[in-house]
Amino acid sequence: MEIRKLLFVTKFEDLCYDALNSLLALRNASLEHVVFLNVIERDKVAMKRGSGYLKQEEVKLKETANIRFIDWAENLFEMGLEVGAYMEVSTLIPEILKVAQKELPDLIVIGHSNKGALKQLYEGSDVTELIRRTEIPILVFKHRLEDNIVPEKLFQRPLFATNWSDTGKKTVEYIKGLKKVIGKIHIMHVVKESALKSLDTHEVQKVRKVERKRLDDLCDELEKAGINAKPHVYVGDPQKEIEKAAKEYQASMIILGSSDKAAIMERWIGSVSKNIADKSVFPCLLIPGNKNI
Amino acid sequence: MSKKVLVVDDDQDVRSFVVTVLEENQYIPLVAQDGVEGLEMINKHKPDLVILDVLMPRGSGIRLYRKLKTDEELKKIPVIMFTGIALKSFMKSQKVLDEFQGGEVPKPDIYLEKPIEPEDLVAAIKKKLG
Numbered sequence: 001m002e003i004r005k006l007l008f009v010t011k012f013e014d015l016c017y018d019a020l021n022s023l024l025a026l027r028n029a030s031l032e033h034v035v036f037l038n039v040i041e042r043d044k045v046a047m048k049r050g051s052g053y054l055k056q057e058e059v060k061l062k063e064t065a066n067i068r069f070i071d072w073a074e075n076l077f078e079m080g081l082e083v084g085a086y087m088e089v090s091t092l093i094p095e096i097l098k099v100a101q102k103e104l105p106d107l108i109v110i111g112h113s114n115k116g117a118l119k120q121l122y123e124g125s126d127v128t129e130l131i132r133r134t135e136i137p138i139l140v141f142k143h144r145l146e147d148n149i150v151p152e153k154l155f156q157r158p159l160f161a162t163n164w165s166d167t168g169k170k171t172v173e174y175i176k177g178l179k180k181v182i183g184k185i186h187i188m189h190v191v192k193e194s195a196l197k198s199l200d201t202h203e204v205q206k207v208r209k210v211e212r213k214r215l216d217d218l219c220d221e222l223e224k225a226g227i228n229a230k231p232h233v234y235v236g237d238p239q240k241e242i243e244k245a246a247k248e249y250q251a252s253m254i255i256l257g258s259s260d261k262a263a264i265m266e267r268w269i270g271s272v273s274k275n276i277a278d279k280s281v282f283p284c285l286l287i288p289g290n291k292n293i
Numbered sequence: 294m295s296k297k298v299l300v301v302d303d304d305q306d307v308r309s310f311v312v313t314v315l316e317e318n319q320y321i322p323l324v325a326q327d328g329v330e331g332l333e334m335i336n337k338h339k340p341d342l343v344i345l346d347v348l349m350p351r352g353s354g355i356r357l358y359r360k361l362k363t364d365e366e367l368k369k370i371p372v373i374m375f376t377g378i379a380l381k382s383f384m385k386s387q388k389v390l391d392e393f394q395g396g397e398v399p400k401p402d403i404y405l406e407k408p409i410e411p412e413d414l415v416a417a418i419k420k421k422l423g
């Protein structure tokens with residue numbers, strides 16, 4: 001699957017032109033169309049006692065966004081890309097879904113949610129909500145923690161953590177579409193400690209051997225597609241081990257398939273992919289499973 | 294007979310502004326809010342003039358302009374570009390597309406950068422339609 005069109009969702013404080021610029025490597029992977037979306041949260045223009053609906057504020061915010069988008073669009077137009085823009089007063093996730101339905105992007109790029117822990121617990125994070133409601137891959141963009149700078153070569157050295165699910169297979173197909181921008185991909189599987197309990201050394205090695213063989217086969221499949229891939233087996237808590245591997249191999253991003261848990265379970269316990277997307281310091285590319293809508 | 298002018302712009306306020314100007318000057322306004330709808334309207338109504346924005350959802354004015362100017366039947370329809378995007382960027386974009394897709398499209402008949410006074414818009418329209 002190729003990335004021809006991306007939807008770039010920005011509040012300007014989280015994602016700016018530097019982030020967009022780092023995604024332009026995707027032009028080598030068929031990118032031809034960028035759609036900007038700025039959602040002005042309703043509470044910024046909502047009625048206040050004595051002043052009514054803040055129409056002037058809406059105009060000001062929309063025009064501010066428009067000026068930024070015109071500037072960005074000029075750069076992209078000059079590269080021969082197609083560009084579109086939306087500025088809406090709305091609620092973030094429903095608006096993203098609405099625009100995604102109209103534009104049918106191959107990738108949605110969003111910044112990291114800045115909701116506090118308590119708000120996330122009760123409302124869920126934006127990423128969690130979005131991934132539950134769309135089948136379109138989502139890139140949760142993050143700036144480098146140490147200097148707040150955008151990672152220069154986002155697709156250069158990704159880490160793909162697979163749990164061998166059907167979503168994992170969908171993710172592999174998506175990765176193949178990125179072959180022109182990926183330098184080298186590290187592929188890992190985390191064996192949960194619970195799977196090793198009551199096993200002797202021989203059995204543990206056997207588990208490792210089986211998983212390693214599956215990873216080798218997957219690497220061969222990607223090598224055939226023209227992607228340099230390296231397998232790794234880790235043992236332990238998936239969330240911690242994925243983060244550890246990303247650091248060890250200096251990953252430029254983490255790629256994960258995302259399974260669907262019941263919404264309420266997800267809010268209280270979370271899934272590995274959503275927890276990593278929310279908490280990791282690395283940018284995360286999440287590939288949602290197919291929805292039975 | 295009054296002439297038909299199609300306004301393609303995603304901004305409701307801009308559409309209202311241009312429609313008012315057109316009606317006050319006895320033109321028949323038609324409206325579309327993005328590039329896709331714009332092309333549909335052009336094919337359906339064959340307007341005498343198109344006033345075209347550039348940065349829009351579902352198909353920019355750059356691509357729509359290109360489609361118009363490379364279509365044997367539609368290329369005679371005059372186009373006034375009415376946008377916040379600089380002419381220089383518009384022309385650079387067309388040049389890249391010329392190289393990439395082949396062919397060459399002419400410079401727009403009139404290129405107006407937003408915002409503009411009503412009388413200047415009327416003057417531009419009259420220049421093309423009389």
